[in-house]
Amino acid sequence: MVRSPESTGRVGRFVLALVMAALGLALLAGPASAHTSLVASSPASGERLAYSPDEIVLTFATAVDPRTVTAELRSADGEVVAVEPLSGETGDTTVVAFAVPRLPHAVYGLAWQSVGDDGHRVLGEVLFGVGTEVGGTTSVAGGATPMARALDSAGLALRIAWYVVLALLAGVAVVGRAGVAGDVARRRIGGLLLLGAVVALGRGGVALAILLEAGAGDLAWTSRGTVGFAAVGVLLGLLAVAASRRTAGPEARSTPTPALVGLLVAVIGGTLAGHALSREDPVLAVTFGILHLGAAAAWTGPLLVVLLVARTPAWRGLDAEERTAQLRASLRRMVPVAGWSLAVVGATGLLLAARAWSGIQGGVLAVLVVKALVVLAVAVPLGIWHHRTREGWVDVPRTARVEALGLVVALVLGAVLVGWDPGWSQGTGGLDPAVAAVLDGTADDPTLCMDLEVGRAACYRSTLSTVLATQGPQAAIDAAVAAQAVDSYVAENCHQVVHDIGNDAAEQIDDMADALAVDGSACWSGYFHGFIEARLAEIDDDALSDRLPTFCDGAADPQYSFTHYNCLHGLGHGLMLRVDADLFEALPLCRDLEEFWLVRSCASGAFMENVMAAQQGLQTPGVPTDDLRYPCTDVDADLSEDCWMMQTSMIIWRLGGDLPGAFEWCDSVDGLDRTACYRSMGRDISSIAALDPDGVIQRCSMGSADAAHWCIDGAASNAVYETSARESADALCAAVQEDWTAACEVSRDQALSTVALG
Structure with missing residues (x-):
C-alpha cells in the first residue's frame, strides 16, 4: 500500500509531537541531582x-x-x-x-x-x-538495608528488560516491512509497546520507592526518575492502544511506524529520565547516551526479531525457496543498519569509557573488560562473517544465534554498568579552584571559609593547619583571631577553632616547650588545651599514671605561669577524653599531681570538658536530670569552687538560655560556691554579649543585687582572657556603677598579670 502525502505528514507530526512530549515531561521533574563520588x-x-x-x-x-x-x-x-x-x-x-x-x-x-x-x-x-x-x-558499616538491596535488584531487572524491549522495538522498526517477517512482527507491536509501558512504569515506581526509602520525602514524587519514566510509560501505553486498534478487525492495517515512534520515545525519554542529565555537561551526555543506546538497540534488535520470527509457524510453513527470499529481504534492511550501528556504538562507547575512566576500578573494570571481550571477540567477528556469507543463506544459521546471544549478554552487562554508574568526568576538576585547594590541603587563606554554608569547621581546620605547617603556630593562632573579628562562626566557636590548631600542632611540633612558647591565650587558651589533649592521647594506658606528675614540666618555666596553668588545664580535658567523659574517673587522675595548685588546674579542665561533653550527648554516668548543681554538690569540697567556675555553662545550656533561671540556681548555694557561680555567670554573659559593656551590665543585673558585682568581675576577667588585651575590660569597668568599679578593675588587673606572666 502506498501512503498518501497527507497520511505521511500526519504520521510525521504525530511522531514529532510524541517525542517533544516525552522530552517535556521528562524535564518537568526539575533540576538533576548528580551521581557523584x-x-x-x-x-x-x-x-x-x-x-x-x-x-x-x-x-x-x-x-x-x-x-x-x-x-x-x-x-x-x-x-x-x-x-x-x-x-x-x-x-x-x-x-x-x-x-x-x-x-x-x-x-x-x-x-x-x-x-x-x-x-x-x-x-x-x-x-x-x-x-x-x-x-x-576495613569496614564497620551495616551496609544497605534488605529493602534497599531488593529495590536495587528490582531496578537492575527492570533495566535489563527495558534494554531488551528497546532492542525488539528497533528490530520491528527495521524488518517490519520485510515480507513474512514484517507481517509477524507488526502483529506484535501493540503487545510490545504495552510491555514497554509496564517496564517504564515499573522503573519509575522503583525510583520512587528508592527515594522514599532513602528519606527524600516530597522530592521522591517530583523526581526526574519518577516523573520521567511515568511519562514515558503513559506515552508508550497510548501508542500501544493506537497500534492495537490498527491491527484489529477485518480491515486491519498496520505499519512499523508505531514501533519506530515508541523506540524514539523510549530511548530519548528514558535517557532524560536516567543518568545523563546528572552530568557536568548534560547536553553532551544526553546526546551520546541516546546515540549509544539507540545504536545498540538497532544492532541487536533486528537479529533478535528475525530469530524469533524463524520459530513461528508462519515461517516454518514456508518452503526453502520462499524462506531464502524472505530472509534476504530482511537482510537487505538489516545489514546497513547493523553497519552504521556498529560504528556508532564503537565511537560513543569509547568516548563514554574515556569520560568515566577516573571512576572505573575493581568490579566495574572487570565487567567493562568482559563486555568489551564479548563484543569484540564474539559479536563483531560473527557480524562480519554473516555480512560476507549472507547471500548463501537458505535459513537463519546457528551462528546468528551465537551473535544474538553475545549482543544480549552485552546489553545485560551494560545494564549492570549503568547501575554501578562509574561516572562521567568524575574528580575534583569541576570544583571551584579555591574549594579544590582546601581539599588538597594547600589553601592557607581562612577567608575562603567564610561563605560556606556547611563545612566551615573542616575548612578552617584545613586552612589553619596549612598556616601552622608553613608559618608556625603563632601565625595560625593570629589568623584564627583575625577570622574571629569578621566571621560569626569563628566568634561563636573560637575556642574550638584554636583547639583544632593545638591538636594539629601536637602532630607537627615535637618539642612541647617550643609548641607552648607562643601567645596562645586567645579564645580561652584553646590552642594550649588542644595541644595537651592530643599529646596526652599518645601515651599508653599502662604508662599514663607514671607520666602524669611530670607531664607539664616542660611548660613550668616559670612555674605557676599562665602557660603552666594551660598545660594542666589541657591535661584535665585530655584525661576526660581518656575515660570517656566520666568526671569521677578523671578527677582521681588529677589528684596524682599531688600539689594542690596543679590538682586544681587539672580539675578545671576536667570540669570544662564535663560541660562540653554533656552538650554533645556524652556525660558522666548517673547524672540527675532535675538538679543542675550536680556534679558540684558531689565533688570533694576543696574542688567545689572550681566546679562552679564552669557549671553555669551547663546550667544556661540546660535552661535554654534562661539567665534569670540560671541565677536562681547560683542563689541556691552559699559562700564561695555562690561567688564562683556568679563569676562563672559573668564569664558566660561576657561571651553571650560579645564583650559589649551595656549587654554585660544588663544581663548581670538579672541576678541578686548583692551578688551582681561578682558577675561583673567574672566578665572583666573573661574580656582579658578572650582577647589577651585590656581594652574590652577597660570599657566594661568604665561603664559599671561606681561602687562596682574598683572590684572590676581588680579582676581585670589580676587577669592581665596572669596573661603577662606567660
Missing part, C-alpha cells in the same frame, strides 16, 4: 583523631541534593550512633555535613549514600578512629 571527607578515611569531631563533612565531586544524602555512623563493635544533618544551602551543593555527638575512643565507620533523582544509589564509607588507630579495620 566522594572526593574528600573530614575526618579523612583512615584518619586517627585525638578527640571526637563535632561534625563529619562529606565533599562530593559534583553537586548533590542534601535531602538525598543519608548517613549512618557505627562503632567497630556495631553500636549505631545517631548523627544529624546540618542545614545548609537550598538546592544542590558539593558539601554535606552531619553533626556528631561526643564519641568515646573507638574505630568508627560512616556509611553514606547519595540517591540521584532518577533513583540511582551511590554508596561509600569513611573509616576513622577516635583516640585509636583504624589499623586493619
Whole structure:
C-alpha cells in the first residue's frame, strides 16, 4: 500500500509531537541531582583523631541534593550512633555535613549514600578512629538495608528488560516491512509497546520507592526518575492502544511506524529520565547516551526479531525457496543498519569509557573488560562473517544465534554498568579552584571559609593547619583571631577553632616547650588545651599514671605561669577524653599531681570538658536530670569552687538560655560556691554579649543585687582572657556603677598579670 502525502505528514507530526512530549515531561521533574563520588571527607578515611569531631563533612565531586544524602555512623563493635544533618544551602551543593555527638575512643565507620533523582544509589564509607588507630579495620558499616538491596535488584531487572524491549522495538522498526517477517512482527507491536509501558512504569515506581526509602520525602514524587519514566510509560501505553486498534478487525492495517515512534520515545525519554542529565555537561551526555543506546538497540534488535520470527509457524510453513527470499529481504534492511550501528556504538562507547575512566576500578573494570571481550571477540567477528556469507543463506544459521546471544549478554552487562554508574568526568576538576585547594590541603587563606554554608569547621581546620605547617603556630593562632573579628562562626566557636590548631600542632611540633612558647591565650587558651589533649592521647594506658606528675614540666618555666596553668588545664580535658567523659574517673587522675595548685588546674579542665561533653550527648554516668548543681554538690569540697567556675555553662545550656533561671540556681548555694557561680555567670554573659559593656551590665543585673558585682568581675576577667588585651575590660569597668568599679578593675588587673606572666 502506498501512503498518501497527507497520511505521511500526519504520521510525521504525530511522531514529532510524541517525542517533544516525552522530552517535556521528562524535564518537568526539575533540576538533576548528580551521581557523584566522594572526593574528600573530614575526618579523612583512615584518619586517627585525638578527640571526637563535632561534625563529619562529606565533599562530593559534583553537586548533590542534601535531602538525598543519608548517613549512618557505627562503632567497630556495631553500636549505631545517631548523627544529624546540618542545614545548609537550598538546592544542590558539593558539601554535606552531619553533626556528631561526643564519641568515646573507638574505630568508627560512616556509611553514606547519595540517591540521584532518577533513583540511582551511590554508596561509600569513611573509616576513622577516635583516640585509636583504624589499623586493619576495613569496614564497620551495616551496609544497605534488605529493602534497599531488593529495590536495587528490582531496578537492575527492570533495566535489563527495558534494554531488551528497546532492542525488539528497533528490530520491528527495521524488518517490519520485510515480507513474512514484517507481517509477524507488526502483529506484535501493540503487545510490545504495552510491555514497554509496564517496564517504564515499573522503573519509575522503583525510583520512587528508592527515594522514599532513602528519606527524600516530597522530592521522591517530583523526581526526574519518577516523573520521567511515568511519562514515558503513559506515552508508550497510548501508542500501544493506537497500534492495537490498527491491527484489529477485518480491515486491519498496520505499519512499523508505531514501533519506530515508541523506540524514539523510549530511548530519548528514558535517557532524560536516567543518568545523563546528572552530568557536568548534560547536553553532551544526553546526546551520546541516546546515540549509544539507540545504536545498540538497532544492532541487536533486528537479529533478535528475525530469530524469533524463524520459530513461528508462519515461517516454518514456508518452503526453502520462499524462506531464502524472505530472509534476504530482511537482510537487505538489516545489514546497513547493523553497519552504521556498529560504528556508532564503537565511537560513543569509547568516548563514554574515556569520560568515566577516573571512576572505573575493581568490579566495574572487570565487567567493562568482559563486555568489551564479548563484543569484540564474539559479536563483531560473527557480524562480519554473516555480512560476507549472507547471500548463501537458505535459513537463519546457528551462528546468528551465537551473535544474538553475545549482543544480549552485552546489553545485560551494560545494564549492570549503568547501575554501578562509574561516572562521567568524575574528580575534583569541576570544583571551584579555591574549594579544590582546601581539599588538597594547600589553601592557607581562612577567608575562603567564610561563605560556606556547611563545612566551615573542616575548612578552617584545613586552612589553619596549612598556616601552622608553613608559618608556625603563632601565625595560625593570629589568623584564627583575625577570622574571629569578621566571621560569626569563628566568634561563636573560637575556642574550638584554636583547639583544632593545638591538636594539629601536637602532630607537627615535637618539642612541647617550643609548641607552648607562643601567645596562645586567645579564645580561652584553646590552642594550649588542644595541644595537651592530643599529646596526652599518645601515651599508653599502662604508662599514663607514671607520666602524669611530670607531664607539664616542660611548660613550668616559670612555674605557676599562665602557660603552666594551660598545660594542666589541657591535661584535665585530655584525661576526660581518656575515660570517656566520666568526671569521677578523671578527677582521681588529677589528684596524682599531688600539689594542690596543679590538682586544681587539672580539675578545671576536667570540669570544662564535663560541660562540653554533656552538650554533645556524652556525660558522666548517673547524672540527675532535675538538679543542675550536680556534679558540684558531689565533688570533694576543696574542688567545689572550681566546679562552679564552669557549671553555669551547663546550667544556661540546660535552661535554654534562661539567665534569670540560671541565677536562681547560683542563689541556691552559699559562700564561695555562690561567688564562683556568679563569676562563672559573668564569664558566660561576657561571651553571650560579645564583650559589649551595656549587654554585660544588663544581663548581670538579672541576678541578686548583692551578688551582681561578682558577675561583673567574672566578665572583666573573661574580656582579658578572650582577647589577651585590656581594652574590652577597660570599657566594661568604665561603664559599671561606681561602687562596682574598683572590684572590676581588680579582676581585670589580676587577669592581665596572669596573661603577662606567660
